[in-house]
Amino acid sequence: MNSPIKNVPSELRPLIIFLFYLALMIVALFIVGWIIDYLRKDHYQVNKYYYRTLNSNIGGGEEYYYRYWAWQPYKKKFYKQILSEKQGINRTYSRKAIQRRKLKKSPIPFRREIYGKAK
Structure with missing residues (x-):
């Protein structure tokens, strides 16, 4: 063979x-x-609420966000629950993570973030 x-x-x-x-x-x-x-799905905790202010006025404002890796579905679910219960955000979105100061996509592969617009 x-x-x-x-x-x-x-x-x-x-x-x-x-x-x-x-x-x-x-x-x-x-x-x-x-x-x-x-x-670790029952042991996640939030120590700080991360938010950023966007540059544009259209669709801009502040948004709360949390980062996780692509292989962490339970952490994503936990952060989605935190955004809806603590911040009162009804619609959450997921995307590739954004760099801190540049507001463009991060070059790190498999890094994701969940976010929602602040009220």
């Missing part, structure tokens, strides 16, 4: 093996992160 790696030119074999292990590590990161999030 022939291995699929045997049909690849010898110059590309190290690259393909590296990409395979990289993909395997990303999957393992998601699985381990999800397990840790599942085990």
Whole structure:
């Protein structure tokens, strides 16, 4: 039985093996992160309410936000509950995280944030 790696030119074999292990590590990161999030789901707490003021007047104003990783669905659910109960925000949104002072998308992969417009 022939291995699929045997049909690849010898110059590309190290690259393909590296990409395979990289993909395997990303999957393992998601699985381990999800397990840790599942085990900590009842122990999350909020120490500070984060908010920012947007530059534009259209759709601007202040918004409350919290950051989490893509593999933390229970933390996202907890923050959504905090935004609705403590701040009284009915509509919450999720997106890729924004940098602190520049108000543009963060280059960090898998970093997300949940936010809602302040009243």
